Amino acid sequence: KTKIWLLDHNYNLWGRAICELDDQKVSRITKSIAWHGYLGSPELVRKVAAAHPDAEMYWTEGGPDITDPKYLTDWSKWSRTFTGILRNGMRCIIAWNVTLDEQGKPNIGPFPCGGVVTVHSGNHEVTRSGQYWGFAHFSRHIQRGAVVIDSHAEA
Structure with missing residues (x-):
């Protein structure tokens, strides 16, 4: 099953992820977020998990x-x-x-x-x-x- 992942950017944009998931039009379609590891730290995604415990988190980039x-x-x-x-709650690590x-x-x-x-x-x-x-x-x-x-x- 195909899923849409939001953001696909760095940990330091955790607030943007919360805002997106707060929007019911968005959260009806997806609760998944893709993260990059270049800026910020993985601990920041806990803020998203606290606001949206049903969010699915994925680490999709960091070379x-x-x-x-x-x-x-x-x-x-x-x-x-x-x-x-x-x-910090991510479901996978992608190269x-x-x-x-x-x-x-x-x-x-x-x-x-x-x-x-x-x-x-x-x-x-x-x-x-x-x-x-x-x-x-x-x-x-x-x-x-x-x-x-x-x-x-x-x-």
Whole structure:
């Protein structure tokens, strides 16, 4: 079944999500919100959940910074990021820019994102980002229909 997801933007626009869901014309059609992780923090979506407990939240975008020297090895950062996403009520984590070149191209956004994997334009070598390894770890252990158990320890 096809669903319409509202917003598809950063956490810092949580107020806009509440306003949209407050509109009965909108909430009759959808109660789903897509979030990006570039600005703000996943804790902000709790404000939306408090105002609209029946809202469905999805994390649809947040790529690794290709200019970060730890781009290939920052898997623990992505583990913390994914844990925060799930702890704050989002139902899924979707990769953005699965494959880009070593310059983060093609990328039309304002952030210097790399792909989950990089295909080097000169030799077609594939390298895996820290985000790749974060996804690898989580996807090995989380099955469809899994339930998030409330926790408060650092990942």
